[in-house]
Amino acid sequence: NAGVTQTPKFRVLKTGQSMTLLCAQDMNHEYMYWYRQDPGMGLRLIHYSVGEGTTAKGEVPDGYNVSRLKKQNFLLGLESAAPSQTSVYFCASRAWTGASYEQYFGPGTRLTVT
Amino acid sequence: AQKITQTQPGMFVQEKEAVTLDCTYDTSDQSYGLFWYKQPSSGEMIFLIYQGSYDEQNATEGRYSLNFQKARKSANLVISASQLGDSAMYFCAMREGYGGATNKLIFGTGTLLAVQP
Numbered sequence: 271n272a273g274v275t276q277t278p279k280f281r282v283l284k285t286g287q288s289m290t291l292l293c294a295q296d297m298n299h300e301y302m303y304w305y306r307q308d309p310g311m312g313l314r315l316i317h318y319s320v321g322e323g324t325t326a327k328g329e330v331p332d333g334y335n336v337s338r339l340k341k342q343n344f345l346l347g348l349e350s351a352a353p354s355q356t357s358v359y360f361c362a363s364r365a366w367t368g369a370s371y372e373q374y375f376g377p378g379t380r381l382t383v384t
Numbered sequence: 385a386q387k388i389t390q391t392q393p394g395m396f397v398q399e400k401e402a403v404t405l406d407c408t409y410d411t412s413d414q415s416y417g418l419f420w421y422k423q424p425s426s427g428e429m430i431f432l433i434y435q436g437s438y439d440e441q442n443a444t445e446g447r448y449s450l451n452f453q454k455a456r457k458s459a460n461l462v463i464s465a466s467q468l469g470d471s472a473m474y475f476c477a478m479r480e481g482y483g484g485a486t487n488k489l490i491f492g493t494g495t496l497l498a499v500q501p
Contacts, residue, residue, distance in 0.1 A: 303488075312388075312475060312491035313429075328488065360429060370417055370436060371479070373489060375429035 273297065274376035276361050282382045283351040291346040291379050293361030301364035302344040303328075303373065304336060306357040313360060319344055351383045386411045388476050388492035395497050397466045404451070405461040405495045407476030413437075417479040418459040419489065420450065424472040432474075435459055463497075471499045 277292040293302065300321050305313040305328075315328030317336040325336045333355060335347045344363075348355060358380050362373040387410040397403040409418065420432040435443045435450045443450040451460040463470055476492040 310493055312493045313477075313489070314491070315488055318488065358427065362429075367434075370434045372419075372431055372434065374431070375421075378427045378429075380427075 274361055274363055274374050276359075276376040276379050278379060279377065280380045282384065283348075284384055285352060287351050288347070288349050289351065289381075290348075291359055291361075291381075293344045293346070293376055294342055295344075295363040295374075296342060297363060297365060297374070298341070299363035299365055299374075300341070301371075302338065303362045303364070304334075304344065304346045305360045305362065306330065306355075307360060307378075308357050316346065316359075351381075353383045355381065356383045357381060386413070386478060386480060386490050388478050388490055390476055390492035390495050392495045393493075395495055397463075397497065397499055399468060399499055399501050400465055402462060402464045403466055403497065405463070405474050405476075405497065407459045407461065407492060409457050409459060409476075409478050411457075411478065411480075413480060418450070418452070419477040419479065420448070420459075420461045421475045421477060422470075422472045423475060423494070429475075433461070466499045468499050468501060471497060473497075 274295045303318040304316040307313045314330050319325045319338040322341040337345045358378050361376040389408045416437045418435045422430045433445045433448045435452045447464045449462045473494045475494045477489045
């Protein structure tokens, strides 16, 4: 049981390039989330998914697209990267703990756009 | 709009002493959940403790306890007997609704705790 994993861990992009971040979970969780973390701003929700084949916008969705073709994978895409997308990206999935729904986080992906 | 406020950008505490990290929230929902996460320098987000809005008793998890004052809309984290390994960034978060379909979390800006020997 690897929990929530993210690929890659680090990436440097040039403005205008595209890339896909992969999030995978082996816990059979229905709900998955993508957040970005910027200095002094905490985590902000980009997109989320309540199940295979479904996605929805979060707080800061512009410039990103997502797909959930398989239950265990949640992909975050940047079609044309901008310096404003330099951030640390966290994926999370949701589980019931017996007292609450808890979000389990991946280790993060540090993205720099130059 | 729902909001989480952490007013302490940084805190120092001596090893073995207790420390309180402040968190206030704003919501019009009657049902909500409050969470604390720890983020060490390695970057991962570690779940610490949860408090539901209808829970009458303060949540506790080992050395962590949550001082929940509903009327004041505060959910402070208390760490007892601080250890050097407690040095990290701590985030307070609130979930909209009660086990709602989306379970979106709203995060505060964090408090950086440094434990001194």
